[in-house]
Amino acid sequence: MAIEGLEITRQNEDGAGEYHAHVPGSDAVGRLTWVERGGSRVAEHTLVPPAIGGRGVAAALVQEMIKDARAEGFTIVPQCSYVEAQFKRHPDWADLRA
Numbered sequence: 001m002a003i004e005g006l007e008i009t010r011q012n013e014d015g016a017g018e019y020h021a022h023v024p025g026s027d028a029v030g031r032l033t034w035v036e037r038g039g040s041r042v043a044e045h046t047l048v049p050p051a052i053g054g055r056g057v058a059a060a061l062v063q064e065m066i067k068d069a070r071a072e073g074f075t076i077v078p079q080c081s082y083v084e085a086q087f088k089r090h091p092d093w094a095d096l097r098a
Contacts, residue, residue: 003055008064017041019064021048021057028052032061032083040075040098041065043083062086069096 005024011017021030028049034041043065048057062083069076075098078084087093 003057003060006057006060008060010064010068019061021052021061023052023055023057026052030057030061032058032065032080034065037077040077041069042077043080046080046082058082059086066090066093066096 003023007022009020009022011020015036017034019032019034023030028051030046030048030052032046033044035044036042043062046058046061048061065076065083068074076083076087076096077098078087087097
């Protein structure tokens with residue numbers, strides 16, 4: 001389910017980073033954190049505050065990371081249980097798994 005007006009931004013610095021999800025009308029920010037390890041990005045945590053939960057924010061964050069992996073050529077280590085569950089739901093992402 002897409003959230004109208006959802007904006008995802010990226011922060012990265014020195015081999016680590018975060019994706020941030022901004023939902024219109026809320027100051028709460030969803031986050032997916034990662035660290036780089038050997039040419040892959042380890043998806044460490046997906047954090048969505050209750051104020052914006054239950055609307056597909058976490059899924060949108062993972063999909064953005066998948067999109068970047070395809071565009072930039074990195075693979076993903078799904079250390080976070082949510083990211084792991086998304087990989088299981090999307091067998092078409094198998095080529096991006098480290």
